[in-house]
Amino acid sequence: MGNPRTLFDKIWDNHLIETQDDGTSLIFIDRHMVHEVTSPQAFEGLRMSGRKVRHPELTLAVADHNVPTSDRSNGIVITNEESRIQVEALEKNVAEFGVPYFAMDDLRQGVVHIVGPEQGFTLPGATIVCGDSHTATHGAFGSLAFGIGTSEVEHVLATQTLLQKKSKNMEVRVEGALPDGVTAKDLVLAIIGKIGTAGGTGSVIEFTGQAIMDLSMEGRMTVCNMAIEGGARAGLIAVDDKTIDYVRGRPMAPKGAAFEAAEKYWRTLTSDEGAVYDTTIIIKADELVPFVTWGTSPEDALPITAKVPSPSDARDAGKAGAIERALAYMGLEAGTPLNEIEVTRVFIGSCTNGRIEDLRAAAAVAKGRKVAEGMNAMVVPGSGLVKEIAEEEGLDKIFTEAGFDWREAGCSMCLAMNDDRLAPGERCASTSNRNFEGRQGRDSRTHLVSPAMAAAAAITGKLTDVRELLKEGN
């Protein structure tokens, strides 16, 4: 028996091709996802150097950032010329290099981080990369998944490997159980609020503890998805029955005897007893309430029961300056109760919260209610398949009867690269992952929330503690 190893150590060791004297390592990449925004220059690089894609079959491409989410029954037209050119460039590149691709009119199209798990392209124990920071999502499967830049996309396309230095091991242990009405999103916002947006820098965070293992796979994906907002290279969660059950039967997952052999290995994908982490942070789940962000960084997360902070609350001058700037940008006054902040827009969707369970949670709040006067609330399923399931369950009817706008799959207003965006000064409760200045449109104001909290805000027209609506009943 060797030394006890963390889950991250195990996956790292299993993919290590070589390590140079200075610690720079070459690791093998099992799965590479590609989207239209961060890949054109990588394919161009291959073309210019006469290189080909080493393993097209380990690569999967889908357009998501630029695709319109308006009705597709009469075909899909991208009106913005640059957006259209970018998607066309992807289509040309995948054809030229033989990379599997889900076209925009394919039912399986959607946000790349929803599509991978849904198809069984994402597997436990795999190394998974994509030119997208939210690749961290796939860590929910006990896989090492992280975002890379376009130069690295080119490197993986050409070599199926990546040059990396091994990150540190960080554990975020969430003890106890989450109270009713408190979700994976609230939990991850609370974690980022605690560790800060640079808290995980240089580390892979393994999320452990009862509250994490109690989460569904969807919830675990939400938590890992936002590991990057805590600065981490990746988020990771150990494999258990839920992981195996989720993967079994997916179209691209191994079948039959191959699945059984894989399962045997996958079940070893937990940190060993006595494995050492460089840092451990402990969070008490039972003390948590629904969280929202008030400012322009995901670390600006507070309980919905709290008030907008003041620069004088800051731990140092740098943060005080950031709070002052954020208050001005967000048009907020220090001391305002968070549940009095009015919103006119709501966005439910994204790689953070665009899965079926998220839509069910939002629909449970929306059911039998109506959105507030003047509210524009969008629901954007994470993929065509999520949309199909939601419609089979009648969720679309619940949303439309409540006055929500039921749309097609894509990244949409999470980053507003397509036509879905906020007007300057508009304020939105959003289930996405970033509340940066300008994220949802120039001078847009974003408050990050869970799907249930977003639905509650749509109903009341202000940031609302969803537990109050849940108490009332539909």
Added chain:
Amino acid sequence: MEKFTTLTGIAAPMPLINIDTDMIIPKLFLKTIKRSGLGANLFDEMRFNQDGTEKPDFILNKEPYRKAQIIIAGDNFGCGSSREHAPWAIADFGIRCIISTSFADIFHNNCFKNGILPIRLPKEDVDKLMDDASRGANATITIDLENQEIKGPDGGCIKFDVDPFRKHCLLEGLDDVGLTLQKEDKIQSFEDQYAQSMPWMARS
């Protein structure tokens, strides 16, 4: 990739913490399929009004910082997305070195792929350089990568750490893909072994 050896230039002070990739290059400009030309939109929303006119208070709109080649930044520079458009825009503007107490991981990686040197220093050193930078044109800073030294305007010298492999690649202007492809034998033998031990990972 353009080599990085020594650089003497004007440093722009940007004390704001958590300068994120959406600030560095808003998504509007991610629709390009080229690497070049993004410098015109570097820090777009901080630098320009909606009608395209300059915001006079923004540091890179002031003399002498229009010609800055170095940024001295607050904590956690480059957090957010993986977009390499951020270092492309920075390099295209003419900035080759960023100094801060900390950088987001992906951005930090991306810099080295584009001939940009990100330097991490303790807070006291960053504060000192921030102060030097605020003195403008008389306060040029020299970055000597070979010797891992920053020479300030008053003759002071600050040593910095850099990963030896990345230093080598920057000094020589080496392209990672070419280097890795020289290891074809090792990659192939890994793949052969892996196909035996983890056959279910393959896809046909």
